[in-house]
Amino acid sequence: MNLFSEAYDGMLVVHVDEPRLDAAIAIRFKEQMREVTVQPAPRVILDMSKIEFLDSSGLGAVVAVMKSLAPHRQLELCGLTGNVDKVFRLTRMDTVFRIHPDLDTALNSGRKYA
């Protein structure tokens, strides 16, 4: 499970460097997210641009991470590829996440609040 994080002012960006976020790595994803989000930042942005395939276990893991950060910290998503975006839309979970088309947009949207 390859996750790495970078701090931008007020934001923690977590890159998922895996082609799949599925049942095989969902638990490890949750564990590693807990570790990398130890450092404080009100906004956590999950860069999903490398993920080509997401199943319901992967989706559930992303939801679990969002819930573990709430209420004081928000999980936002960016860079959803076609198949990943489809899962969010079919399940309507796109309505409960703040989703940015790409990382630049996510970072710029942060500046408004800075």
Added chain:
Amino acid sequence: MRDTSTGEGPAPRPDAAPPPRIFHLSFPASAISVRSSLRAALARFARVMTPDEAGTLELILAEVLNNIVEHSYRDTGVGTITLSMVRDTQGLSCSVSDDGVPLPMTCLSQTDNKDSRPSPESLPEGGFGWFLIRDLATNLGYTRDGNRNLLAFRLPLAPMLVRAAG
């Protein structure tokens, strides 16, 4: 469109009537084996479907197979899953069998109700799997045959004529 006549006109080109494509695989009931099986199944049919259709197929199969690993075989890692698929003119016919515990009928009982999706506002961490299967697959059927679960479904696909960029 389809020329079923005989004895007139030139012989059909070899690519005019593609042979049925069949996939059959038995594999251990583990999440890692599911991954490699998905890769093999997708590779077999990648050239007779669009990338979008392939994404849908992979999602349905992943949900069905991982459900078997987690629930039918209760994550023991012991057990065998058998997956069979046939490409016909209208799509893919898939059947999956396993020797685990019976599938609860509630998983299929909402087949006609596509709105049976978990409520997003409740921030559900599960329950999406069968919703996605019911939403994306057609002709979903299940039977318990002795100690065996048999699940069958179809995925409608665009006709596999002219797929130039295959």
